[in-house]
Amino acid sequence: MLINLGPILCGETDKISFDYKTDSPEDFDDIHFTDAVSVSGNIVNMAGYISLTLKASVPFSTHCARCWKEINSVFNLDFCKGIAAKNTLQNEDTDDYLIMKNDSVDIDTPLGEAILLSFPITFLCKEDCKGLCPMCGEDLNEGECNCVKKEIDPRLEILKKLLDK
Ligand SMILES: [Zn+2]
């Protein structure tokens, strides 16, 4: 979405609000974006400093990193940037600002980048997901399997060696 800042630049208003849907980013790894991204927020002018604040909701599906159950969820992102005219910043490479072009600012490109950068790498179906048994593959959330557990805790191994001396 390209937002025209004309009304702010000419002093007609101090605030422009927006609410729209935009295409989701490309799928990556095991993350599938299932629907359009909802974006809402505003651009405000505070004594000449123009800034953008928005919230984005990104619906996606993936699998639990421990038990591989399908997860359908929504990732929420808060996004804040200053907005500057071209050639007014000492360093235009800074990520803190969006640069205006022809009195407009493009939101979707930087937002898409921010979503990909901040998206978590792994998800769990629940915080204490027990995962699958490494031996039989049974879902341990649904009960213990019959495998003989031979747990070797590396810390205990070291302790045992010390005690054996
Ligand atoms: Zn799980």
Ligand SMILES: [Zn+2]
């Ligand atoms: Zn098992």
